[in-house]
Amino acid sequence: MTVVHPIDSAMPDASGRLASLPLVLSGLAFIAAFWTLTMSQASHALWVGTFLASMVGFGGLLAMVMDRSFSTPWSVYAVSLSLGYGFGSFNSLMRGYDHGTSWLAVTFASQASVAVALGGVMLLTAGLLIVGRIDTHKLLPRLEISPLDRKVALILMLLVTFAGVVAFAAGRIGFQGGMGSEEGSARVSALGAVLSASLAGVLGMSGYVFAREQRRGIRWLVIAAAVLIGVMLFIQGRRIFMYGVLVGLIGFLGARGLKGLLTLRTLVGLVVMVACFFGASRAYMAMRISGYTLGPNPTLSERWNGAVDILKNAERTGLMEATAENEATRTFILGYLGELVEKLQTRPPMWGELLEFNLASSVPTVIWPGKWRIMAEVGTEEYACNAHLAMPFWDGANSLISAGLCDFLWPGVVLYVALTLGLFALFNRLLAGMPPVVRLLACFATMENLLQVEGSMTSSFVLIRNISVLLLIAWSVQWLVQWHESRPWTRHRAMVKTQNQAGESQ
Structure with missing residues (x-):
């Protein structure tokens, strides 16, 4: 018997068009920014533009749950741009409105250049939403989940959870996503890389498969594993934790539909999760601050012990002020893009050097053993780009947009986004014939990666490589479970169990 998980399509095919309209209109209005804007005009344009982009971003999130046909690589990344560059900037403007805190993060750009950057992003977002409506291969098609799929999903979830705990205990994955290696070099641990790319995908897959689980024992086992995965995501970073949990919710609510969203238990759970997220954000900042006073490469336990002291003395240690400033400035990732717009008005572009760097970074260390030495000398995208534009190096908000x-x-922005999302779309098409659990893993891992605006092309290329390894493992587990279920003794035991249950019911 096949168990079907329906998704309520409350906005069939309308979500993309509704989201595209305000973006197209506001994006066209921002074309004027490419000529001249006074400071007052630029300020008003930023307020209006970031507010509209925020509304489209949250509308897109709702559409990802309510409308199955909405989620394609193009539309998911459009939502990411709206939330990252739109809502992130609107949040910074709101928090820093009284004392200008948000503009502390912008040194080399005028408000007009930042408005130009926002206009370009919004026009790109509108185009992506339109392409997403045209693409017929959805990230989350209509999938039927059988009892065998449930067994495969449970095995994979427990396997990845156990491997993740071992990886963190052994130092293969550390605070802020650091991935150690036994060689003691800058090479990334293969186990850490695969697991880091897998956690959010497994969380989303489990939310989708077990959203309607009735067996209490299995339900609590899945919840316990999901909590452990959430802790591991939290240790890697606030953004990773936030988008990982978001993907898990999309999977859960996608399987439950609107009915699952409107139950009292689910609403209470969402409120508790939001409260836990704000508490976790403060704890994460405390762990980061505690690392400043510790020696090189502190352990997670050392960081946590220091964080507990900071949390107990939040007023004395300045935790509240540091958190408020971080939340006001760190989300203003549009500022870095505006600085690139400003500098590139007087300096030539890099003509493909960052693309070359990203392609080289994607080559596995097994094929290129000395790669890490060269990568260590070049540094990061921001270092190379800032040096070219005569700006000092800092941890800027690099993305596909900034690299292009x-x-x-x-034109490079359009090219790089089209190249990367086209690769994800092709990857999605190649998986069309795979078992449901394999499809779900790829879907939610892809979704989590695309929801994070900040990231290089390398992270996208490497994600496909790492997820391919996990998908091979998932397919192997699927084959083993199918082989076991097809054995005569297994079928005989299932038949006897069914007969006994029928006799008890009589």
């Missing part, structure tokens, strides 16, 4: 702009100006 720095290499080939705005």
